[in-house]
Amino acid sequence: MINRLCIIGVGLIGGSLGLALKEAGKVGEVVGVDQDPDNLEDALRLGLIDRGEMDVVQGVMGADIVVFAAPVGALPFIFRSLQPVWDSEVVYTDTGSTKGDVIANLVEVFGGVPKNFIPGHPIAGAERSGARSASGDLFKGRRVILTPLATASSKALQTVENLWHLVGSQVHEMEPVHHDQVLAATSHLPHVLAFVLTAMLGRKDEKQDIFQYAAGGFRDFTRIASSDPKMWLDICFANRDEIISLIEAYRDALGDTADYLKNGDAEPLLKLFQDARAARQRFIDQVEK
Amino acid sequence: MINRLCIIGVGLIGGSLGLALKEAGKVGEVVGVDQDPDNLEDALRLGLIDRGEMDVVQGVMGADIVVFAAPVGALPFIFRSLQPVWDSEVVYTDTGSTKGDVIANLVEVFGGVPKNFIPGHPIAGAERSGARSASGDLFKGRRVILTPLATASSKALQTVENLWHLVGSQVHEMEPVHHDQVLAATSHLPHVLAFVLTAMLGRKDEKQDIFQYAAGGFRDFTRIASSDPKMWLDICFANRDEIISLIEAYRDALGDTADYLKNGDAEPLLKLFQDARAARQRFIDQVEK
Numbered sequence: 001m002i003n004r005l006c007i008i009g010v011g012l013i014g015g016s017l018g019l020a021l022k023e024a025g026k027v028g029e030v031v032g033v034d035q036d037p038d039n040l041e042d043a044l045r046l047g048l049i050d051r052g053e054m055d056v057v058q059g060v061m062g063a064d065i066v067v068f069a070a071p072v073g074a075l076p077f078i079f080r081s082l083q084p085v086w087d088s089e090v091v092y093t094d095t096g097s098t099k100g101d102v103i104a105n106l107v108e109v110f111g112g113v114p115k116n117f118i119p120g121h122p123i124a125g126a127e128r129s130g131a132r133s134a135s136g137d138l139f140k141g142r143r144v145i146l147t148p149l150a151t152a153s154s155k156a157l158q159t160v161e162n163l164w165h166l167v168g169s170q171v172h173e174m175e176p177v178h179h180d181q182v183l184a185a186t187s188h189l190p191h192v193l194a195f196v197l198t199a200m201l202g203r204k205d206e207k208q209d210i211f212q213y214a215a216g217g218f219r220d221f222t223r224i225a226s227s228d229p230k231m232w233l234d235i236c237f238a239n240r241d242e243i244i245s246l247i248e249a250y251r252d253a254l255g256d257t258a259d260y261l262k263n264g265d266a267e268p269l270l271k272l273f274q275d276a277r278a279a280r281q282r283f284i285d286q287v288e289k
Numbered sequence: 290m291i292n293r294l295c296i297i298g299v300g301l302i303g304g305s306l307g308l309a310l311k312e313a314g315k316v317g318e319v320v321g322v323d324q325d326p327d328n329l330e331d332a333l334r335l336g337l338i339d340r341g342e343m344d345v346v347q348g349v350m351g352a353d354i355v356v357f358a359a360p361v362g363a364l365p366f367i368f369r370s371l372q373p374v375w376d377s378e379v380v381y382t383d384t385g386s387t388k389g390d391v392i393a394n395l396v397e398v399f400g401g402v403p404k405n406f407i408p409g410h411p412i413a414g415a416e417r418s419g420a421r422s423a424s425g426d427l428f429k430g431r432r433v434i435l436t437p438l439a440t441a442s443s444k445a446l447q448t449v450e451n452l453w454h455l456v457g458s459q460v461h462e463m464e465p466v467h468h469d470q471v472l473a474a475t476s477h478l479p480h481v482l483a484f485v486l487t488a489m490l491g492r493k494d495e496k497q498d499i500f501q502y503a504a505g506g507f508r509d510f511t512r513i514a515s516s517d518p519k520m521w522l523d524i525c526f527a528n529r530d531e532i533i534s535l536i537e538a539y540r541d542a543l544g545d546t547a548d549y550l551k552n553g554d555a556e557p558l559l560k561l562f563q564d565a566r567a568a569r570q571r572f573i574d575q576v577e578k
Binding site for chain 1: 480507
């Protein structure tokens, strides 16, 4: 049982966490901190939080656990505001999509990662955002990656693991660098590809009206291009080295593919398509088992 | 009312067309031609067709309408087999994803596009394939593009339009070249991008086990990479000039994106993401209206 939980950033992730814990009856009070008064009001009205605060120092007062669920780009400022009132008895964690960057920000503000801060990332995004998109079962059956440093307090780690177990998630531990590599591949690169394609075709559509002839496959393929642009700008810069190197690898692979077509090389092209289909089947089998 | 319809290639598209017409009670007999005896048996058992034939000449005998729904790569061979028994009283159409190529094949075999052949393409794909994936409402509310030549018989065109109206589709007419450009953008390029990404990440997954950390966005983004490799090989070669030029444009756009990241150019990157989101919203609004 958590006495008082403070969630900083009551969007899809923060709001869903508050709601899930409240629905499970595992928390005394959820305090939500958000800079957007309309979003805070939505969160209160929808019962995601019990109390809303605009001021982060005010918000964390008396909390047992503080969850940073704000966009990764906002974390340095929030860490700086909280540095004077940082409490060694409180457990801190975050939900950011990149971990190396969050850790670097902590080092900059605190001269090191506080022992009671456990970096985390629930793998449960969606193209929707804001408190109104929150859902109490967003984390059910999902994986949450924690990237605690060697110096982390084992009690704090235990507390954060429990927090995610309470909302139905499976918890995995990983090195921060490994996390950022894996997520660059499975999430950040696909988002960049979808944004770039949809922007390019959008310009074509303005001239040629092509979207009306697009089918369901296109709808699924471009879904992640509806994601929050500002949030993804932050993520891209936070993990930019990994993303750049994957973009380059992908451009090379696309170049090879264009060459197969130019040269009439059916065999390697067919193998590429077969490998892709087999890989996706492996992915689906994993998800469904 | 159609007396006898012959469908050559009883896969997802051909099988669904047979089923839809039979469900609507608008056809006397549906004859299915397929080279795969198992698939033909599935089609019979599922009631997609009334009679199955392995031989294409046998299959078309006595039909009022013949629909070519086989993979585009197989069409030249099929046209050649039917050339001696081509019937000026019958209406012919196809469902291929590329139109310039089908027309070129007709010209090669017949010395021109027969007046009673109306090239067509229902925009209703799926990553599933084969008779067992067929559904009677696959075409309901979907668009079908017809690309008749100036020399086409208006009676044949009318017959094919009616055929698609019977299964609930909206029929659009378009120049073949325009069709191939539009589909390269909205369908062929996205498929290539998904295949290339999924194959690349599949190799990573074998080493690093990354797929287990992929979320719903990844699942949607890679769905089309589960499409039939052989069919997509055919499509890619059939429309290769358009696809190559779009791959090159996309590679350039990705290169720009990598540069924004390298140079810390937040503004154009944010604009790109915003443009993409706005374009997708425009697409969704169109689909839903």
